[in-house]
Amino acid sequence: MRITYNWLKQYMDLSDVSPEMLAEKLTRGGLEVEGMEKMAQGTNLIIGHVLSCVPHPNSDHLHVCQVNTGEGVRQIVCGAPNVAAGQKVIVALPGCVLPGGEIKSGVVRGELSDGMICALFELGVDRKQLTEQQLAGIEVLPDDAPVGNRNVLEYLGLDDIIYDVSLTPNRADCLSVWALAKEVGAMLNKPVTLPDYHYECKEIPTDLIIRSETEKCPLFWGKVINKVVIKPSPKWLVQALHGAGIKAINNVVDISNYVMLETGQPLHFYDLAKIPGKEITVKQGLRETYTALDGIEYPIYEDDIMITNQGKAIGIAGIMGGDDSKIDEETHGIIIEAAHFNNVCIRNTSRRLDLNTEAATRFTKGLDPLGGRKAVERSVQLLLQLADADGIEETVLCGSEGYEPLALDASVSRINKLLGTQFGYEAVKSAFERLDFQPEKVDEDTIRCHIPSYRRDITCWQDLSEETVRLLGYENIRSTLPLMPTVQGGLPPYKRKKRVLQQMLNGFGLSEIISYSLVSRQKIDEGLLPIGEPVRIANAISEERRFFRSSLSSSMLETVSYNLARSNKEYGLFEISNVYEDGGREESHLCIAMSENTGISKWQKESRSNDFYTMKGLIYELLDRLGYDEKRLSVKPLSSSNEVLNPYKSAELYLGNKKIGVFGVVHPLCKKKYDLDDCVIGEISLTAIYEEKAGKIRFTPVNRYPAVTYDLAFICDESVSGQQIVQTVKKAAGRLLKDVEIFDIYRGSNIPEGKKSVAINIVYQSAEKTLAESDINPVHSEVIRQLTGKLHVNMRDS
């Protein structure tokens, strides 16, 4: 909502309130001033008279003018095509500061130029408010403009300040300047005098027919004015509209806009001659293409509320009138419309057609139920004044205002109890008085408020408490902390675990990322651990953000690719975020990615290569910390192939029989597609893990007896897996086995094709005694026997 300082000044005494103070007061009271700008600016301006104007000898478009400023005659070079001798013009004297810079005397192509003749936009006037003629050249003032007058902005009516007030949805009433003025008066504690809009005039009977065939138009005021004279609006009206950001057109159209601004009630004026039969019907259910008064064709659907005449559409209700019946130079009589339309319908239509008119905004946000009558009366009054209105027929009302006055009782003690304040009865009452709530004393604690029709936001005593505190001042509230029984707070277990994970991952050198949850179909399809059909956004901004992700890995690869493209070649990243599936399941996933190498120091050429086993070790350690022993974990080859992971260097991770994750080295195709290095990536479902019981810490005495270590080396088929070897050793060794680990795999010379050499380390230990050879030998022999027997390995001589 745009409002000017001068407009508000008409209604109250602002002599002791500077424009800046006013802005501050409005903002603190809930009418946030988002912008404040001068309507026009310029120092050192003067009104001049162009005595002569001749073409510049060295230019085909410049003119050399002699201009009398009342203080002498100056030569000014002017480039405007419309400059001519005899004009009264705005002269910027040397030293004048305009929005575009300072004006200085100078020589323009050999001719002295001692100032500038100005166009309005050069003074910073909003270009949207200017005609094409004004935009194309200098401003030509009326012949009676006082030459030598230095108060040029005041003369132009442009010495004003425009406030851009951001209104919260509950204060749509302030889309009316009158309501806004009352609000400002209440905030400043100043009396407000609004214009008296009653008029004296004999009205004649009417045969206007107004019908509403839809409940979406519960109220329609109509009135015929048989005679109006179309002419330009007076300067004050043009300036007022200008301040509000509305372009002046002619007196009648300008009145409809001005009254809408004043009362908040949108109006539409129809050309009487274009409404045959003086009949207007509001209806829904049309489906057609309609040309509005902006000349553009709009598709109309059944839900749109339309104004019709004899079955023919003449306006999109509440949004824009029609081209056929608009007011123009030929108009001699009008029909006034002041109606109420359903806000949701108007919002839907205005959004669909992308027509955000001033009227639509007001309908959408809700109107003063009594505003229609007010607006009609005010219009007639102004039409009488400014458009020589005559032949004024009686007003027709279709529907009813359906307005019940609201009286609310406010208990001062309850208000104080809610606010934590000690406002006195009289203070609270005075606040209500300032707001024009006509407070009445009910008893020592209770005040009855009569809520004005336009304050539809006030519905309960809590609303009155807000009115109280915003007028009496928030600084009266003493800061306290809630006094209540102590309750145990804290993080839920899964959030505590998340923090532990974050810490551990940080410890491993990995940094956290947070990426967008909305992704494309392609990214969904590339997800490594999707939990089901993804959630599809019906009204997505773009296909890039069409789905809520069901797996994190695609976003991670995108992030990796983004960083590699910026030469961040070494990285270790993780993200913990929620993923969703359409059936309603939500899971928390962890995704990790590491570059193929992590440098430790350049000058010693030390680095760590990150491969499948790095990722495996990292995930196993994380899970161990969370209470899931590696004994419960196993890996299997990918159950289905994809183009993200190299199937020969990747695995699915199982906790017991449940798949909880997948990890591995990226597929060469994926590497190429996203311009990646040979990175490793993994994703696990924390939710799936937490659903399983975690192991607890149990006390086990530190073993006092020495461990005995054996190394074994053997040759076996390539097809024998590490897991098979370890399982075989475990089974054969039984209770005495403390640990078994593969520490080397060798292929190459001396090893036949299709075979590999494996070295393992076996540790035996007992909790009861020091093991003797006689204890170990039978066990170790059994290990060798089973490896040989079951896995067909050939022991190498040690």
Add this chain to the structure above:
Amino acid sequence: MEHNWELLKKEYADRIRETASAADLEKLRVELLGKKGTISAMMQEMKSILPEKRKEFGMAVNSLKQNVEALISERAATVKNEEMLRKMEADKIDITLPYKKYHYGTLHPLTVVQQEIEDIFVAMGYSVVEGPEVEYDLYNFEKANIPADHPSRDMQDTFYVDVERLLRTQTTAIQMRVLENQGTHLPIKVICPGKVFRRDDDDATHSHQFIQIEGLVVGEGITLGDLKGTLELLARSMFGAEREIRLRQSYFPFTEPSQEIDVSCHVCGGKGCPVCKGTGWIEILGSGMVHPNVLRTAGIDPDKYSGFALGVGVERVAMLKYGIDDIRNFYNNNIRFLEGYKRFE
């Protein structure tokens, strides 16, 4: 044979002291104490000494021998130590050469801020509660006193999944779930952090995805003063002990009265600077007393109980705290950006 014992003692002591290496010392030891050494030879002399002088002579030789032995072992320790020191010196390193990298990962700056806020409230006894990001209209709007035709639905452009489901536009949805679950088991004292989504085009100050944290307290006798005090505490914890706050009337459908909260600028201290656009104040929070309709919906008697709610945007706080000028930085995840926030503050 006559010996000047004192002179010998001194001579040997000098010679022992002058040895520079373990090898020299060993050579000297053999010369003096070895089987064919000087002192052993003196022992041999005993036989040719007059019996009455033998005792005296024996004692003198023994004393000399013990003295030499003690000095040699002492010298041996010293020499060994000196040799070690020489060897160490030869192994001297250039301490100005580069170090080996220890890389501790970083938390995302939004996580840092979120945890900080969570911890402030947890310390005051608040529980942290989260909720689904794919949410029902019921919790995001209906229960929050925003029926279908409510104009404030325009305030937040929403991503819809279908008629009932949407991506939550505000963590208020979690509060509504807390109210539904906890209902009349008062008091309620929670904060609800989480991602929210708005159908905005991404630019320097708008993001279709961002993180909010909302707080909710419901109990008997909760006042706007309690809210003000809590907000003051939060502002001072986040932006410094000298911060002041001011309340500005505003509007949220689920609170009444409602206020925006401005915090005195942490950069200029309130004098006015580009960060606060010259006003001395920065808007960081929305808040208010829980609307009676919201309490009633949860089965709580608004005449008996009251509550407050507050909400803060994590990105906004992080941007102000660290002077970040473009919200998209948080979601691009450039490592060089992320690692700029690794210091403990």
